[in-house]
Amino acid sequence: MSDFYQNGVNQHVWETEVARFGIDIWMTTEAIASGGRVCQSFLGAKIHNPKDPAADLSAMLTHVMGALFALMEQHEGLWSRQEGSQPVPLIGFPYEVGVEPVHVNVERMVSHYRQGLTDLEPIWRQILADDTFTQLRDLQRTSVADCHIPDELWVQVVYDAATAHRKRIIRRDHLLKALTPLYLGRTASFVHATQGLTSTEAEQKIEALCHTFERMKPYLVERWQPPVLQPVAPALLHHTSTDTGGAHE
């Protein structure tokens, strides 16, 4: 662990924006990529400061997605040849964490998403594949309640954005900020889909989304530039949907 921390110190990551919003992604990815042994343990609910990071969603998205895409580029050789996943060893006992209800204005989220669809069309057309954009545009005609971005479409959006980020189709900070309305649209879909569900059922929805990401990985590899893919290596670690309680060590 100290080696890992020291490595982070050497990379000056603790003084960057990554340490504010993208630290979870950075630590997990770097730990896996470094070849260290990774496990998970339930430490309780992760309480976010109400003023942070929701105070500025666009800035938060920029840092989190920027960190994620940068790490994808950095460890391209590692993830591009992986297939499948395997469970992460669990230390201690799993337990369900009670979460506080969150009030959200879904109409406003959908309104933001639709404004993005209209006003950011030229930018989204550059970032997204034609098929992805067409599917998103078809949602324009639905009512607020029916405006639902399915898992497969969302995965396509994220993979298209990652590819565009790598290829520098447009300025990277513009690309990341332009994803905000899309994220709000997807969040509204998630709220619709999980309204009235228990935490466990909501976790299952997230787990299903993770499997969709895994299943559609060939879509990303195909679009992600040319690197010659190596023979399949042993499966890496399997994600576990535990933002409410899981912590990596």
Place this chain on the structure above:
Amino acid sequence: MNEFINQALLGPLALLGHQVLAVLPNVLAMGIILLGGLFTAWAFGSFAERLFRIIRFDHFCDRLGMNAALLRGGVKTDPSRIIGRSIYWTVIMLASIAALGALNLTPINQFAQSLLAYVPHLVTAVVILLAGYFLSNFVSQAVLIAAVNAGLPPARLIAACSRWGIQVLAGAMALEQLGIAQHIVVVGFGITWGGIVLAGAIAFGLGAADTAKEFLQRRLMGRSKSSTGDDLHHW
């Protein structure tokens, strides 16, 4: 009669012949300079283009996002080619001016010198226009995204205003640099820009006083009433 023929006809012809003979070496020199300039321009242009391709300048520009920016601006030529052609035409222009100077005729010399003196202004104006174009694209895109993320309905209008504002400013600066109607451009631009700012200030003061008040309250006194009931902030 012979004397008349010698003085009236052959005299001018002989004088013309002397003048032509006197200018001929200069014309020859001009031709040689032009041909040499053409060859040098071709050689320098091709060499520069190949050199930039060898050092993977296009790839470097691609990494910086310049190729995409050029494509967005309707330029489909790669950066190495653009540099090669720029060098070619620069050498051609310099060779033409040098060739005109070789004629050693006072009016042409003056014209060539004034043309040469104008070149820096021309280059500066082109640089200003190009910089203005790229800056306006960058700013309008940033403004558009920020306005959409802030949920402002006229996001496109705001972005278009920022784009045209910068392009008009760059155009005015370029015209001033070229010395074209300097005073009119400066005065016209000042009046237009001042008018826009004044109109914006009046419109904001009359139409958006409540919005400004709410914004300041939110900034200075914390969350406003409108944000209650929604735990997720959208901007």
